[in-house]
Amino acid sequence: MPLLGLSARLGVVALVAAVSGCALSGRADDGDGSTPSSTVDPAPSVLADEIGSAAPIVVAAGDIARTGNDAARATASLIQSMRPDAVLALGDNAYEDGSLGEYRNNYDPTWGRFKSITRPVPGNHDYGTGNAAGYYRYFASQIHGDEYYAWNAGRWRMYALNCEVDCGSGSEQLAWLQADLTTHPRRPALAYVHEPRFTCSTRHPPETELSAVWSALQGGRGRIMLAAHNHAYERFAKLDAQGRRDPDGLRLFVVGTGGAGLYPLKESCPNRQAAQDDEHGVLKLRLGTKRFSWKFITINDRVLDKGRGQV
Template sequence: MGCLTCADHSRSWKDTHMRRATKVSSAAVGLAVLAVTGTAVAAANQSDNDWPYAHHSAASYTLAAVGDIACEPDDDENAATPASLKCGSPTLGGMSAEFATAKQATDMHPDAVALLGDEQYQVGKLTDFEKSFEQAWGGLKMLERPAPGNHEYYPYTKKGDDEKGQNGAGYFGYFNGHDQAGTPNTQGQAGDDTADNQGWYSYDLGNWHIISLNAECDSDAFTHDCSTTDNGLLGQETQWLSNDLAANNRPCTIAYWHQATFSATTASTATVPASAPGAGGAEGAATDAWWKLLYQHHATLILNGHEHAYARLRPMNPAGQSDPAHGIPEFIVGSGGEALDTLAGSPGDYDNPNVVTAQAGAFGVMKLTLKPHSYSWDYKPVLPGPGFDSTALKYSDSGSGTCK
């Protein structure tokens, strides 16, 4: 039960930290306490405009979800980075996109914000977080429950750039805080930052158990070991997930990490079609083991980023086969602001036949409403991407489902 202790420790730290940081609006009379773990919320004489961050209803929680957000700031420290990869590039969403998605998320008045990785490009330095991500998304910081992406861990040596990987240092330094020398704290809202735990953790919203995982196994921090069955870090994380799921007694479960196991924008690799596990690369292949565990424990939803688009995939089993009765729907929400990809296929003829609907013409955040035994989703883009006009904003996707 040691891993359960880790999860409980994460929840305990977060409860204490968030209670200290909770803000009470001048419009509110009485006490308003943020409780991301779904414990009792004291809120008296609330008015409609007293958020942040009072929770208003025991019947439902709001979770905002998005990844792939902030452009690399155009400053002296990044002078060697090609202009096409930095804020201000006409091919990127830029600051206007990340401010637009941050406002969209803020307007949802969320109880928590699931960040699906690649919060900060290109390599997630702490100074980049402070000069870009923080400018737009900093107002939601105490509600943000992040997962890391490849741009927080890996070097970036493409398109004329050459930046060394941060192995999570800037990510943990930003979300967990750091000392005066910039060394990240070993505990915080992004989970533990230790040799044995690179930021996987779980938390609760009412009847919902929510799990944030780190898939960045091809990094120095994971010793480039993407096996889920040996004694390496990813193997330890997978065992932690198994223990966490076994200990969970809530009826509804969400898990999220960065690289999608099943793809909406990757047509195929040499050996793996888009509908097969691992079409997105080594990380997606490794997280096939997570799908199997989540399927075994009747998880409700899986959320991913990495692909710069929005896509909803039908309920699937771990082999990527449609399974309406027992399968898990996958949502890809990589439309946070940095850039947009190209979908593999077109409506009605996607390369992955499990893609129900998708868009890659605009930036936006998904709103999840979590009820005791059911959920609903609502996705509407908020800003057209480069090369697109306002017609891209006509897209929407909404619906509902139940916990198994």
């Protein structure tokens, strides 16, 4: 069910942007001013470990491709119109169990057109096939077998995390993240993972194991966290690892709207600033050197949420 009627929801989004600190600086802004293009152009042929663009366009969503899924085809067409520099597949990319056959039959005909510029993470459904073997084989050229990894997008350091394996306090993954953040102290950080630290869905609860990761990112110039898992869209205020408002906290986007059936959200949710659970779509990010902007755009070309923050 929708949390609000469309016209009401757009009004709330505009109000949030104007008075609730939609920008990291505390000032409202309308975003990057771009609109989805109706022209379909081929995606770039390859994504290097570092995107040289000063303000790369990165598109993200998770919970994507099922058999005969028209919604996944529609989100893929939407992405193609944006001509992104990189695509982030946020896990549960090929249903039901992430087998190689499901990646080839369900994911490849839709989001597979962006495979060469995709930097994915796995979800719980991807681990439905022995240690996510289908995921690692399908994306072999993109992730080289790594369970988690980092790369650069313009000025930004991008962290592809995996909490389907241990990511909590004392884990190898957390130690790796802390070390990499220390090595890149001047780069703003964006992290993405399948299960969200905060969410208000009727289906899946928040992932508390991410608290240590969240704290590490916040202590190391972390700005944005992306997740999926709950099949809806949510954006939260800047928060610390315990969910308290913090001007130096991370901003979380839950983008489980890539194609799988949508889940209803709870009407009330602390610190949530935007939400919708009735349209598929993707999050478009422009990661600049001094500012970043976001838009959540649906397959019907509706911009349901947008804003801008300072790096």
